[in-house]
Amino acid sequence: MTPPVSDVSVVLSRADLLAALQLQYDWGVDEALCEMPVDRLAEATPQLPPRVGTERQDFAQHLPEALSGGDGARRMPAAKAGSASASGLSARAVEEAPDLPTLMRLTEAPGDLFLARTATHRLEPVFVEGAPFMLIGEAPDADEDRSGTLFAGEGGALLEKMLRSAGLERGGISMAPALPWRPPGGRTPSDAEMQACLPLLLRTIALCRPGFLVTMGVTPLKMLVGPDAAVGRMRGRWTDVSVPGLATPVPLLPMRHPLQLRASAAARRNAWQDLLILMEKLSPEE
16 A cells, blocks of 8 residues: 555655756746745735945846846837936946946846846957947857857857858957846746846947847847847848937848757748848948
């Protein structure tokens, strides 16, 4: 006779416990729940004591509260709406950064920022003086998160093949990530997370002043054009986006991410058509 579950004694080793914890981390588990249900509506709102004696500015003052746990805005505005949607002082702190090193220092994430806490590395933009355009990638994947390098692993190898077919080299192109930190488990970034990182992306573009932009994947396209943007609907043609700090709109060409080329022959055919449009833009006018 099988004994009741409550009578079965299970002893887990340290390795088993660590493996279970790693599995939950890979699944994107970010909150520990108690064994009994809790009526959150009956709970009183906790009153936190004010911070005293600290001079460090909270990162939430530089980026919207949505990324650091607040309610935030649920819907992400298009970049052409104008300024970054952060609080007044924080928006100015990001928008007035005079150079990329200062911008990176202003947006250093402390341990209480969720995306930064779960990510292994932060991806930083790569600025190349005289680069003809800027590539903007997706949220970091596992290879990028491990290495801290934009377009790492198989995605980077495919990108280099694409660039060489257009007569370009990776080292001559400015690049930036849509989000600096990988979402837990590689999940799709939320609208709140995209809006929170939008001021950083816009200021990066303004400081690098590229001639035009090439977005690879849907995340940077949604951040710069609007939440309803779709690569399949917008690819194959140029779209102008307004960037705070730049006097004129910047042309943008949406493309599929290199890793999406494995999906079908149609995806590879579309990528080649987009590369032809890119080469036409780069060719000197006669």
